[in-house]
Amino acid sequence: MKVFVILNPYANRWGAQRRRPQVEKALQAAGLQYELLVTRSRGHATQAAMEAAQGDYDAVISAGGDGTLNEVINGLVKASGDGPTKPLGILPIGTGNDFASSAAIPADLTAAVALITQGKKQQVDLASVNGRVFTNNCAAAMEPLVTIEAEGLQRLSGSIRYVVALIKALMKLKAWQMHVSWDEGDFLGPVYLLSVCNGIRTGGSFIMAPDARINDGLLNFVLIPEIPMRTVLA
Structure with a gap:
């Protein structure tokens, strides 16, 4: 081989x-x-x-x-x-x-x-956004901010890197105004996180979509509207 x-x-x-x-x-x-x-x-x-x-x-x-x-x-x-x-x-x-x-x-x-x-x-599902494909997930608002923060943490590795990045991202988090539509409905308003998931996990340890399957022909999504920060932290 x-x-x-x-x-x-x-x-x-x-x-x-x-x-x-x-x-x-x-x-x-x-x-x-x-x-x-x-x-x-x-x-x-x-x-x-x-x-x-x-x-x-x-x-x-x-x-x-x-x-x-x-x-x-x-x-x-x-x-x-x-x-x-x-x-x-x-x-x-x-x-x-x-x-x-x-x-x-x-x-x-x-x-x-x-x-x-x-x-x-x-065989696994692929999804496409803006001319690129992804297999695990694609997100807007908080999750990409966590990724950006993680890239700046030069001395950390593994899951702890994403935990620290999450804390730093929450300190800077601002809601995005979004219009999100899906098969059963839609949402218009400020959003802290939108994550479209083919896989279950992100960031090494965060279970984003526990019901997601990589080969079921479906995408799961997680939407967190703007809510009090104490609720986000909880």
């Missing part, structure tokens, strides 16, 4: 770079023939995935977190046009690894590689 591995060294504050030897050891132990590319900048994983999708690889593997995975998936989708994408493997070595959790991808690298070598595939 021949695979193309796209590794984002910056994922989990360079934690992915430190785990590169473990990644390669797991691939070699499984007997996989692989080519490994280390990304250099934002968007590099998308371009690499597009090119790999045209090659004679049996699968393209994303080694990183949810951001890396999003870039890789967008590259595979662009390369596939209206047809099926090249099979995707996931090695969850990022900060949150939220989609991997929803897809039941083990955190253990040997076990994650075993899923790939065994050819265990599942």
